Amino acid sequence: MKEEVKQLLQELEEIRLEGVESLERFRLDWLSKKGKVQGLFAKFREAPVEIKKALGAELNELKTKAQLRYDEAAASVKQTSADKKGTRDLTLPGEGFVPGSRHPLSQVRNQIVGIFERVGFTVSDGPEIESDWNNFSALNMPEDHPARDMQDTFFMQKDPDVVLRTHTSSVQVRVMGNQKPPIRTISPGRVYRNEAISARAHCLFHQVEGLCIDEHVSFADLKQVLNHFATEMFGPDTKTRLRPSYFPFTEPSAEMDISCNICKGKGCNICKYSGWVEILGCGMVDPAVLDHCGIDSEKYTGYAFGMGIERIAMLKHQVNDIRLFFENDVRFLKQFTPIG
Numbered sequence: 001m002k003e004e005v006k007q008l009l010q011e012l013e014e015i016r017l018e019g020v021e022s023l024e025r026f027r028l029d030w031l032s033k034k035g036k037v038q039g040l041f042a043k044f045r046e047a048p049v050e051i052k053k054a055l056g057a058e059l060n061e062l063k064t065k066a067q068l069r070y071d072e073a074a075a076s077v078k079q080t081s082a083d084k085k086g087t088r089d090l091t092l093p094g095e096g097f098v099p100g101s102r103h104p105l106s107q108v109r110n111q112i113v114g115i116f117e118r119v120g121f122t123v124s125d126g127p128e129i130e131s132d133w134n135n136f137s138a139l140n141m142p143e144d145h146p147a148r149d150m151q152d153t154f155f156m157q158k159d160p161d162v163v164l165r166t167h168t169s170s171v172q173v174r175v176m177g178n179q180k181p182p183i184r185t186i187s188p189g190r191v192y193r194n195e196a197i198s199a200r201a202h203c204l205f206h207q208v209e210g211l212c213i214d215e216h217v218s219f220a221d222l223k224q225v226l227n228h229f230a231t232e233m234f235g236p237d238t239k240t241r242l243r244p245s246y247f248p249f250t251e252p253s254a255e256m257d258i259s260c261n262i263c264k265g266k267g268c269n270i271c272k273y274s275g276w277v278e279i280l281g282c283g284m285v286d287p288a289v290l291d292h293c294g295i296d297s298e299k300y301t302g303y304a305f306g307m308g309i310e311r312i313a314m315l316k317h318q319v320n321d322i323r324l325f326f327e328n329d330v331r332f333l334k335q336f337t338p339i340g
C-alpha cells in the first residue's frame with residue numbers, strides 16, 4: 001500500500017490538467033467518493049496498526065496535493081475562459097483618468113489676482129469675523145451713519161461690536177494699520193450680507209478689493225489700473241466708463257461699467273439694453289480714513305476699488321443665476337473644467 005501511495009504521488013506530479021474536460025475527469029478519478037484517494041482511505045482502515053501512523057500522514061499528503069492541483073487548475077481554467085469571453089483584454093488602454101478642476105469662482109479669483117499681481121499688487125488676507133471698527137467705523141461709517149444700511153449686516157447676538165464682514169475693505173483697514181506706505185495690495189475673500197437669496201443676490205459672496213497708497217497717487221492712476229484690468233479680464237476691445245457714485249470711504253467715488261461683453265454694446269437683457277454693465281466701485285481714499293488708520297493724509301493719497309467675483313464670473317461666463325455657484329451641481333461645474 002505504501003508503494004501505491006508513492007506511485008500515485010508520482011502520477012500526480014506528472015499529470016497534465018488542461019481544459020474543463022480533463023479537469024472534470026481528474027475530479028472524478030481522484031477526488032470523488034469512488035476516486036483513487038478515497039479508495040486508498042478505505043484500504044487504510046484495514047492496514048496493520050503499526051504502519052497506520054506513517055501511512056496516514058502520507059495519505060493525507062496525497063489528498064492535500066491532489067486537491068491543490070485541482071484548485072490551481074480550476075482557477076486557471078476560469079481565467080482563460082474569462083480572457084476568451086473578452087471580459088479582460090490586457091491589450092486595451094487603461095481607463096481614462098478624469099481630473100477634477102477648480103471651482104469657477106476660484107478660477108476667476110485667480111485670474112483677477114494674477115492680473116493685479118503682475119502690475120505689482122501684493123495679496124492680503126484677513127478674518128471673516130470682524131470688529132465693527134474694521135468693517136465700518138474706520139471706513140467713515142460711525143454707528144449712526146445711514147450708509148450702514150447699504151450693507152445689510154449679520155451681527156453677533158452676544159456682541160454687537162462683532163460682525164461678519166460685509167466687504168473686504170476691512171482687510172485694507174488692517175493693512176493700513178500695520179504697514180507704512182507705499183501700499184499696493186488686493187484682498188480677495190468671502191463676505192456676508194443679510195440679503196434674500198435670489199438669482200442676483202446671495203447672503204454670502206466673494207470680493208476682491210484693491211488699495212494703493214503713496215505720495216502723489218491720483219485718480220488718473222486709478223483709471224489706468226482699472227482700464228488695464230478690464231481689458232485683461234474681458235478682452236482688448238472692452239470699453240470702460242466711470243459714473244459718479246457714493247461710498248463713505250472714498251471721495252470722489254465712482255462706479256465702473258464695461259461695454260457689455262455679451263451683445264458687444266448692441267443691447268441685450270444682461271445689460272438691460274443699455275450696452276453697459278457695472279463691474280465695480282472705486283474712488284480716492286477719503287483722507288479721514290487715512291487718518292483713522294494712522295497714515296498722514298497731508299503727505300499721502302490713495303485709491304481703492306472693490307468688485308464682486310460672482311458678478312465678474314457671471315459676466316465672463318454668461319451665467320444668469322448666482323445660486324448656481326453654490327449648489328455644486330457637477331453638470332454646472334463640469335463646464336468650467338480647463339482640460340478634458
Ligand code: PHE
Nearest residue numbers: 167169281282283304305306
Ligand atoms: N467696499 C465696497 C463694497 O463692498 C466697494 C468699494 C471698495 C468701493 C473700494 C469703493 C472703493 O460695496
